[in-house]
Amino acid sequence: MDEFSLIERYFTRAGRHRPDVELGIGDDAALCRVPEGMSLVAATDTLVEGVHFPESTPAGAVGHKALAVNLSDLAAMGADPAWFTLALSLPQADETWLQGFADGLFSLADRFACELVGGDTVRGPRVITVQALGLVPAGMALQRRGAAPGDRIYVSGTLGDAALGLALERRGLQAEGDAGAYLRGRLDRPEPRVELGRGLRGIATAAIDISDGLVADLGHVLKAGRVGARVSLSRLPLSSAYNSLREQAGWEPALSGGDDYELCFTVPPDKLGQLEQEAPAWSCEVCCIGEVVAGSGLFIEGTDGKEYRPQHSGHDHFSGGS
Ligand code: ADP
Numbered sequence: 001m002d003e004f005s006l007i008e009r010y011f012t013r014a015g016r017h018r019p020d021v022e023l024g025i026g027d028d029a030a031l032c033r034v035p036e037g038m039s040l041v042a043a044t045d046t047l048v049e050g051v052h053f054p055e056s057t058p059a060g061a062v063g064h065k066a067l068a069v070n071l072s073d074l075a076a077m078g079a080d081p082a083w084f085t086l087a088l089s090l091p092q093a094d095e096t097w098l099q100g101f102a103d104g105l106f107s108l109a110d111r112f113a114c115e116l117v118g119g120d121t122v123r124g125p126r127v128i129t130v131q132a133l134g135l136v137p138a139g140m141a142l143q144r145r146g147a148a149p150g151d152r153i154y155v156s157g158t159l160g161d162a163a164l165g166l167a168l169e170r171r172g173l174q175a176e177g178d179a180g181a182y183l184r185g186r187l188d189r190p191e192p193r194v195e196l197g198r199g200l201r202g203i204a205t206a207a208i209d210i211s212d213g214l215v216a217d218l219g220h221v222l223k224a225g226r227v228g229a230r231v232s233l234s235r236l237p238l239s240s241a242y243n244s245l246r247e248q249a250g251w252e253p254a255l256s257g258g259d260d261y262e263l264c265f266t267v268p269p270d271k272l273g274q275l276e277q278e279a280p281a282w283s284c285e286v287c288c289i290g291e292v293v294a295g296s297g298l299f300i301e302g303t304d305g306k307e308y309r310p311q312h313s314g315h316d317h318f319s320g321g322s
């Protein structure tokens with residue numbers, strides 16, 4: 001199969017077009033209309049096989065995850081997904097793999113009416129780059145900076161599940177019953193918190209998506225806001241699968257495991273009522289884990305009331321090693 005029939009077969013979709021796409025796949029570049037009063041939000045993330053997903057990952061999960069991690073970045077900015085591009089590097093045109101990949105990719109894209117408007121296709125190691133483009137009313141985007149002392153710190157969903165899923169894959173951990181499948185699902189198919197991100201416009205003072213672990217990503221929020229924080233281990237939201245493995249796994253996956261794709265955000269005291277009122281409309285739980293304080297650094301209170309010092313601060317591709 002040549003490059004053009006591959007694009008035509010798997011990535012061009014008849015009859016599914018947003019009215020704001022003037023020109024999609026097929027020309028040198030796409031033309032998309034940004035409505036008056038809206039800011040364009042752009043995010044890019046690359047997945048490298050063997051680095052960002054295990055080789056055993058089903059093609060559908062790779063397609064889902066490639067888009068999901070980018071929609072998660074848009075969510076963290078409070079943006080609505082609109083369009084995306086896809087740069088694919090593949091060792092060969094494996095039709096079964098491509099069909100699975102496209103199915104996973106488009107089933108997520110369709111849920112958020114996000115249209116594929118272009119991309120690039122090359123031969124090479126399996127590497128997938130998505131650029132997601134979203135829209136937010138001008139001046140309303142959430143940012144990492146903005147947290148102030150007294151703000152409450154929240155996270156969505158549960159923490160550490162994907163890191164446990166990866167530990168299972170690498171055989172460093174054993175799980176029984178449904179827990180293994182649940183954790184593996186959390187690794188392979190993260191759910192971008194798009195409704196939450198949109199709902200937090202005008203409520204959150206700062207937001208970030210947790211891709212490198214809570215400690216590292218909350219750390220970015222604290223640094224950007226020139227503030228410190230106190231959080232408690234006993235308040236971290238853990239899934240029942242995680243709780244069933246807590247003794248074996250410890251706290252590290254929840255604190256510094258990567259790939260959660262939950263949102264971490266701060267809410268000032270006068271917006272807590274609004275948060276509580278609107279939270280039921282978002283398709284995930286949110287949980288207060290601590291508060292912002294004056295100063296700098298993150299104090300983690302252990303279950304014994306004493307300070308807990310995490311062993312790792314989070315995932316960083318360029319630190320340590322070769
Ligand atoms: P050019 O040579 O002008 O860069 P290409 O031949 O690479 O264009 O691509 C032809 C068209 O197909 C372009 O509109 C491009 O955006 C689109 N395209 C290429 N690869 C993909 C892909 N993986 N997914 C979606 N669109 C793609």
Ligand code: MG
Pocket residue numbers: 027028
């Ligand atoms: Mg061209």
